[in-house]
Amino acid sequence: MNRVNVMRPWLGDEEVAAVAEAIRSGWVAQGPRVAAFEARFAAAMEVPHAIATSSCTTALHLALVVAGVGPGDDVVVPSFSFIATANAAVYVDARPVFADVDLATGNLTRDTVEAALTPATRAVIVVDQGGVPVDLDPIRDLCDPRGIVVIEDAACGAGSTYRGRPVGATAEITAWSFHPRKIITTGEGGMVTTGRDDWAGRARRLREHAMSVSAADRHASVLAPAEEYAEVGFNYRMTDLQAAMGLVQLDRLPEIVARRRALADVYAKQLADIPGLRPVADPAWGTGNFQSFWVEVEPEYPLGRESLLAHLAAADISARRGIMAAHHQPPYRHLTPAAGLPVTDRLTDHTLILPLFHELTESDQERVIAALRGPV
Numbered sequence: 358m359n360r361v362n363v364m365r366p367w368l369g370d371e372e373v374a375a376v377a378e379a380i381r382s383g384w385v386a387q388g389p390r391v392a393a394f395e396a397r398f399a400a401a402m403e404v405p406h407a408i409a410t411s412s413c414t415t416a417l418h419l420a421l422v423v424a425g426v427g428p429g430d431d432v433v434v435p436s437f438s439f440i441a442t443a444n445a446a447v448y449v450d451a452r453p454v455f456a457d458v459d460l461a462t463g464n465l466t467r468d469t470v471e472a473a474l475t476p477a478t479r480a481v482i483v484v485d486q487g488g489v490p491v492d493l494d495p496i497r498d499l500c501d502p503r504g505i506v507v508i509e510d511a512a513c514g515a516g517s518t519y520r521g522r523p524v525g526a527t528a529e530i531t532a533w534s535f536h537p538r539k540i541i542t543t544g545e546g547g548m549v550t551t552g553r554d555d556w557a558g559r560a561r562r563l564r565e566h567a568m569s570v571s572a573a574d575r576h577a578s579v580l581a582p583a584e585e586y587a588e589v590g591f592n593y594r595m596t597d598l599q600a601a602m603g604l605v606q607l608d609r610l611p612e613i614v615a616r617r618r619a620l621a622d623v624y625a626k627q628l629a630d631i632p633g634l635r636p637v638a639d640p641a642w643g644t645g646n647f648q649s650f651w652v653e654v655e656p657e658y659p660l661g662r663e664s665l666l667a668h669l670a671a672a673d674i675s676a677r678r679g680i681m682a683a684h685h686q687p688p689y690r691h692l693t694p695a696a697g698l699p700v701t702d703r704l705t706d707h708t709l710i711l712p713l714f715h716e717l718t719e720s721d722q723e724r725v726i727a728a729l730r731g732p733v
């Protein structure tokens with residue numbers, strides 16, 4: 358029997374050809390393909406500006422810098438997220454303040470954010486966890502009048518929708534990831550999107566050392582203009598090799614999301630009569646891309662989460678523990694709120710992620726479902 362992997366990016370000859378062409382062109386660092394990828398990504402996500410970066414982690418860092426978040430500021434974040442969300446606040450010498458999440462979606466809500474606000478709160482980073490769209494509008498309603506910036510961490514969110522539009526379309530600023538674990542990939546890579554011209558311009562400069570003339574413009578001109586470095590910037594550039602791949606992946610996005618939603622639908626129907634397994638589902642306000650198909654193992658199920666993982670592994674099925682909780686990691690334990698984070702703890706301790714990826718076959722999915730039924 359073959360191993361059923363938990364995930365696998367969908368890559369083909371088109372990506373190979375696109376990257377080969379970029380290499381043959383001689384332009385391998387940030388150049389015309391990055392510009393084209395930015396333009397196409399902005400159009401697809403219905404946002405005015407897209408700035409490609411080396412990762413979502415660096416995109417989050419840039420977002421906090423251009424939003425003016427710095428030392429002495431508090432940034433509300435979910436602990437229930439990949440650790441990069443909290444780390445980004447630390448990069449600007451701000452303090453992450455952990456808010457709890459909603460049991461159904463795994464996302465921050467207006468209420469959990471409100472409970473975490475302090476007089477020093479300058480920003481909130483909301484996450485579309487596992488591709489489930491966060492209910493952004495009520496959080497904006499809470500934060501906008503208080504001058505608190507809401508940054509969307511849509512690392513997992515490409516192809517998900519919120520109130521009929523792509524996630525991030527109505528956000529002030531959004532960070533995206535193209536790591537292979539996400540919905541489309543460039544190997545490593547990220548993007549900042551925003552509707553604000555001033556933030557877009559500054560992010561664009563900061564990602565390449567705050568140079569007044571981009572390296573691409575400098576190399577394209579015969580007599581390079583003199584550049585100036587107005588502030589201390591970073592090298593957070595994406596390469597044209599990555600962007601060449603990203604352009605192909607972006608074309609595949611609708612097909613990837615359709616396939617993932619079809620597979621998620623099969624899981625949901627099949628799991629409906631297995632007591633004690635609660636699968637992630639679309640919220641009322643949008644549609645997910647099922648970047649992670651997680652299931653909560655409830656007490657009615659005969660096995661606990663760890664035993665179920667072992668049971669699946671014995672059937673050569675690779676599942677994973679659910680989303681981590683940052684407040685259990687050494688750099689953040691001291692920031693655990695006094696009231697704890699009960700929903701975060703419940704989700705992180707009792708969820709697992711099932712195999713779901715573009716090329717998962719029907720027979721492999723049936724094997725996963727049969728293995729889940731086994732102990733019942």
Ligand SMILES: *Cc1c(COP(=O)(O)O)cnc(C)c1O
Pocket residue numbers: 412413414415438439441442484486510512513533534535536546547
């Ligand atoms: C993966 C992930 C990140 C980090 O993305 P990179 O591109 O690997 O830096 C940040 N936030 C969330 C929610 C993620 O899932």
